[in-house]
Amino acid sequence: MTDSSLAGTAPVDDAAVRSRALPRPSAGVALAAAFVLLLAVAALAPQLFTHYDPLEGDALASLQPPGAEHLFGTDRLGRDIFARTLYGARYSLAIGLGAAAISAVFGIALGLLAGQRSRLLDETVSRLFDIISSFPGVLLALLVVTFLGAGLTNIAIAVGISAIPKFGRVVRAQTQLVRDADYVTHAYIYGRSRLGVFFGHLLPNVLTAVPVVATVSIGTTILAVSGLSFLGLGPQPPTPEWGVMLAESRDVLRIAWWPGVFPGAAITLTVIAFTVLGNALQRRFEGRAP
């Protein structure tokens, strides 16, 4: 459904509708979008930007400072840090997206449940969200890793669980809004079944909120994941993951600054980009009716 088909219900200035639907993104938002795009390309095809191997080191070129030969310098084992940082994008993005997918699936299901008219259901699910968010994210993740063991998938699950309430609460609020909207009442009056209304109106309109929450939450998720990898609970060396690279840099900090700077800058820029993008989406989303 497009905006112009909605405009038929009331005399609305067409230009006004268009300008509200598509406000010009600011320079910051455009930059953030470009960075995320670049990150996606780096994750899919890092060899486009570098001919160095992220795992093969040159023992003779150990701890070279940044220069023309090695853009970000080399680490203790003579591996090119620029190449490792580029290859690292895929781990952060994959775990970040994986964790967001886990929290989205459970958050949507629980949020839809809580948004129904039953007071008991709402209270129960809402308290469940309170219980999950009562555990500080990092510590909940530590518990999950203790139970399931370290590794890529497990830290995605660990971080995903702690973000369920974030999705759930938004979906719950959105469900309540849509549930009471006029077009849903109309659909019932026209004789649509409960299931028909659910799949035809409720679900599609509730789901519009999810990409917004997902974008905002991917930033925090990547941050949490890098922290767990730094603690040694995620992918193990020699994986070129940013948190792992920073943990390895601690041994050489006294003599070389570059291994401790570039992977951290990559994490920070990625989180900034997703946050800026998510906030822009959120502002646009809040500017319109449910």
Added chain:
Amino acid sequence: MIIHPVARRILARLATSLVVVWGSITAAFLALHALPGRIEDILAGDLIYPGLREAIIAEWGLDRSLFAQYVDFVGRIAAGDFGLSYVLRQPVAQIVGSQIWPTVHLASAAGVLALILAGVAATLTAGRGRLARGLAAAVELTCASAPVFWIGILLLMLFSFTLRWFPVSGAQSWQALVLPAVALALPTAGLLAQVLREAMERALEQPFVVTVRARGLGEGLIRLRHVLRHAALPAVTLGGWLIGGLLGGAVITEKVFGRPGLGTVTLNAVLSHDVPVVLAVVLLAAFIHVAASTLLDIVYVVIDPRLRQQ
């Protein structure tokens, strides 16, 4: 019986918190039982010696019905008894009790520092020109987006290795607390400053600001005495979440700076599969988090006169 609306609000908040605490204990119990494998094996961690399994079964009463075990579990944790660490061969309460203070020092120093930094940044930049606000927003976003351990590494490189102002690790002196506290405080301060500045900008548009300005109060005094106090209210509700973040961040900060504390204990416990210790620390953190948010919510109701009258 008529209950004062404020009292009713407070009672309802307390009841919700009790439900959440009970729920978190229940979740821990369910998680233990939902895991594949036998509970005595999970609790023993990596440890194997003859008689250990039998001792664990006896101590946790694992041969009884599930319901009896559950009642016992809730009762013990409510009484502060987290059982024994079989890996460290010590009561968990003793391990936690002896290591909690360095972490409390670190988290509270970072919390106070974050409050001060955010307060100063928001007071100075709220409602000012485009450049000042843009700059502040950029710094806040960077701080809030940077991982705690990276900030720690940068601080170490600059202040410990290059300038040699602060020790690299340890927890003996106050100097050793400075860098970890700053590293832990900066991300929190960044987030808090964003919220505080937005609230201050909204408060600056309120009629009461025009009134105090008309009374001839200086801009600095208006901001400090009236606007900041007004804006601090919504920030109070963030307090609980903030404390949770500081507790989690402390684990990572301790690792970066090689500080002793609960984080180090927890991390070692995770690596040696010492489930009783991890469970105790995680539950304790949840309790502290819930207690703090409940307290702050109650404070919020008490200090905000608008919530008192209904």
